[in-house]
Amino acid sequence: MAAQSSRKINIAVIGGGIGGLAQVLALQHFCDMSQLDVHIYEAATHINQIGAGINIWERVCEMLGEIGLKEDIERLLRENENTPWVCRKSDEKEGVPITEIVFEEAGRMLLLHRADVQELFMKHLSPEVHIHLSHRLESYSYTDAATERIRLHFKGGEEARCDLLIAADGVHSVVRKQLLPELTKELGKEELQESAQPLFSGSKVYRDLVPFEELAKVWPGHPTLVKPHIYCGKNKHIITYPIHLGNKHFVNVVPFYTDPSKENTPFSGSQIGQATTEEVLKTYEGWESEVQALLGCMAKPSHWAVLTLKPFETWAHKGVILLGDAAHAMVPHIGAGACEAIEDGYVLAQILAYAQKKGPLEALSDETMALYNRLRPPIANFVHERARLQGLFYEFNEEGADLGLVEKGSPFYLGSADEAGARVQDGYLWWKHSIVRETDAAVKRALA
Numbered sequence: 001m002a003a004q005s006s007r008k009i010n011i012a013v014i015g016g017g018i019g020g021l022a023q024v025l026a027l028q029h030f031c032d033m034s035q036l037d038v039h040i041y042e043a044a045t046h047i048n049q050i051g052a053g054i055n056i057w058e059r060v061c062e063m064l065g066e067i068g069l070k071e072d073i074e075r076l077l078r079e080n081e082n083t084p085w086v087c088r089k090s091d092e093k094e095g096v097p098i099t100e101i102v103f104e105e106a107g108r109m110l111l112l113h114r115a116d117v118q119e120l121f122m123k124h125l126s127p128e129v130h131i132h133l134s135h136r137l138e139s140y141s142y143t144d145a146a147t148e149r150i151r152l153h154f155k156g157g158e159e160a161r162c163d164l165l166i167a168a169d170g171v172h173s174v175v176r177k178q179l180l181p182e183l184t185k186e187l188g189k190e191e192l193q194e195s196a197q198p199l200f201s202g203s204k205v206y207r208d209l210v211p212f213e214e215l216a217k218v219w220p221g222h223p224t225l226v227k228p229h230i231y232c233g234k235n236k237h238i239i240t241y242p243i244h245l246g247n248k249h250f251v252n253v254v255p256f257y258t259d260p261s262k263e264n265t266p267f268s269g270s271q272i273g274q275a276t277t278e279e280v281l282k283t284y285e286g287w288e289s290e291v292q293a294l295l296g297c298m299a300k301p302s303h304w305a306v307l308t309l310k311p312f313e314t315w316a317h318k319g320v321i322l323l324g325d326a327a328h329a330m331v332p333h334i335g336a337g338a339c340e341a342i343e344d345g346y347v348l349a350q351i352l353a354y355a356q357k358k359g360p361l362e363a364l365s366d367e368t369m370a371l372y373n374r375l376r377p378p379i380a381n382f383v384h385e386r387a388r389l390q391g392l393f394y395e396f397n398e399e400g401a402d403l404g405l406v407e408k409g410s411p412f413y414l415g416s417a418d419e420a421g422a423r424v425q426d427g428y429l430w431w432k433h434s435i436v437r438e439t440d441a442a443v444k445r446a447l448a
Contacts, residue, residue, distance in 0.1 A: 008037040009363055010148050012162035014175060016042035017112070018054070018169035018338045019324030021121040023345030034385050035360060038129045039162070041152070042381050043169075044135035047118065050397050052209050053243050053252035054117055055335030056110040056342075059431055063346045068124050073110075080109050085241075086286075086426050090242075091233025095288035098232065099421025101428050109335060111228065111252075113245045117338075132160075138175050140165060140320070150319055163364055165320045166348070168341070171198045171307045172271075173326035184315055195312040201331050202263035203306040203391065206280050208298040209250040212242075219293040224251045230394065230424070231291050235260070236284065239396035240293065252253035253298055254332075256306070257283055258395055267307055271426040275303040306331055308388075311381040316369040321348065328380040333390040334427045338379045345377055345434040350447050367393035375446060383430060397421065407433045 010028070013020045047204070065073045085101040099278055101108070126133075131412030136155040143149050148161035180196040183189065213220050225227060228241035238255040280295050309329045314324040325343030351371050355362035362368060386405050392398045406426050430436065 008035055008363070009164065010162045011039065011166060012150075012160065013038065013040045013166045013168055014152075015039050015168035015324075015326075016047040016169060016420075017045075017118060017168060017170065018121070019341030019345060021047075021118065021125065021165075021324075022342040023168060023323060023348065024120060024126075024129055024165060024223070025069070025124055026345045026349030027065075027066050027352065028124075028129075030349040032353075032356055033126070034359065035356060039160070040129060040131045040152070041135040041137060042131065042133050044436065045134050047131070047133070048121065052113060052207055052250075052410070053241065053254070054112050054114045054338050056112065056267050057336065057339050057431060058108045060339040060342050061108075061110060061343060063120045067346065067349075068118065072123075073119055076110050076112070079347070080108075080110050084231060084429075085228040086223065087230040087232065087421065088233035088421075090238075090288045090291050090312070091236065091284075091286065093286070093288060094291070095231070097196075099289070099424055101425055103428065107429065107431060111241045111243050114244050115245060130297065135160075137169065139178060140175065142318070147221070163319060167234065167321065168324055168345075169326050169327045170324045171309065171325045171329035173322065174242050175320060176322055176326050179320055180312070183317060183330040187314070189314070192312055192314060195310045198267060198307040198309060198329060198416060199264045200262055200267040201258075201308045201388075202260055202265075203258040203331065205254055205256045205304045205306055206275055206283075206298065206301040207304060208253050208296040208301040209243075210243075210253055210294065210299075212249040212251065213296065214297050214299075216266075217253060222293065224253075224294055231287070232396070232424075233284075233287065235395050235397070237391075238284070239296075240294065251294070253294060255280060255284065255295065256391075257394075258391070258397075260397060262309075267305060271305045271306075271307060273303045275299065275301045279303075279327050280283060296348065307416045308384070311384050313377045313381070315374055315377060316372045318366075319364055319371070321372060322348060322371070323348065328377075328384050329386045330384040331391050333387045333394065334383070334430055336383050336387060337432065340383055343419060344376055344380070345365065347374055347443055350443075354447050371446060375439070378434070379436055382435045386427065386430045386433070390424070392422075393423040393427065405433075 061073045087098040089096040105305050138155050139153045141151045145344050150165050152160045177196050180192045184193040224240045231238040236257045240253050280298050315327045323344040330337050353364045355368045389405050392401050
């Protein structure tokens with residue numbers, strides 16, 4: 001037993017995206033790494049981020065600062081202006097201002113390119129962390145072994161073993177699709193089965209990066225060159241904000257369109273494809289001229305189906321742990337999906353560090369799994385539902401929605417004369433909601 005207790009715990013992180021890398025950075029900070037053997041398994045031939053822009057809220061900036069990225073985050077905050085977001089009703093020839101969202105200091109967000117975030121995280125990764133590329137997980141199984149009892153089965157026949165399997169493998173998570181049906185049988189919770197497969201949100205989205213100079217040629221001084229914008233319309237909205245990649249400056253353009261009748265329906269086919277400029281312009285035909293000018297500069301738009309999961313509360317069981325989109329894939333309407341993945345890793349690493357202090361193998365205990373299940377799902381599932389509500393506000397579909405997700409002290413409940421603007425503004429105060437405050441306090445109490 002003494003030999004067994006002194007061994008290292010083998011941790012396999014499936015997925016080298018934002019969530020997986022943040023998890024490892026948090027492990028490096030909070031845990032005794034001399035007791036851990038950490039491996040990242042990535043399906044791609046190199047670690048790379050699909051997509052363009054990403055938001056990092058100030059509360060998550062503080063977490064990243066705590067786990068070793070403080071100087072980088074402070075530099076990025078200095079470089080990013082605390083610029084108000086302009087919100088307009090734009091689905092008509094002459095657009096109408098709705099509101100201007102001014103962020104409080106503690107509610108700021110960084111607007112970055114995903115590649116910059118990935119590069120930053122990789123820079124801080126310990127050389128002792130093992131990265132395995134071209135390793136696409138197909139399934140896992142349990143063995144009767146006393147150590148490293150979880151066997152990983154990869155495409156091509158390769159295998160590996162681990163003690164803890166942390167699945168940061170996205171909305172199409174192989175691990176979740178196996179774990180939840182098994183939990184349904186073991187625990188008799190039929191509702192878990194309903195969260196195994198991703199669902200179509202009803203929304204599709206175009207994405208592209210428009211170079212500053214191209215937009216300036218068409219419309220000198222275009223408003224999106226200097227301020228983030230939310231252009232709203234019935235069943236459609238467009239998110240834009242300026243970002244830079246290296247020395248190049250772009251406007252990140254993300255137009256959404258929704259069929260509410262398709263929400264929470266099964267999804268089949270390819271999630272990602274290509275579109276044309278003409279297709280985008282046709283979708284937003286009749287919108288105001290500044291929108292038309294911007295969309296006309298989307299030279300090579302990609303086309304995505306926005307997938308989500310039905311919220312559930314059991315994310316960890318018998319050494320298998322879900323993180324990020326594998327646990328709570330959500331619509332991106334308050335820019336918090338990646339942030340919640342980072343928070344998952346931040347809290348999970350503290351839980352594992354807490355377990356290490358109790359004993360070398362306590363990280364593998366049922367109590368550790370239960371603590372993660374108690375501390376993380378409540379806040380992430382709230383953000384999941386609040387993001388959905390924000391999309392309803394953007395697209396004027398809030399009738400009959402659960403307004404209990406809006407904090408009682410928000411401008412919306414205080415009788416703001418500009419009700420539409422108050423609705424939208426509340427979404428950017430999600431981090432102030434009592435559910436978030438109470439869960440943050442519960443984490444501090446549990447891990448004190």
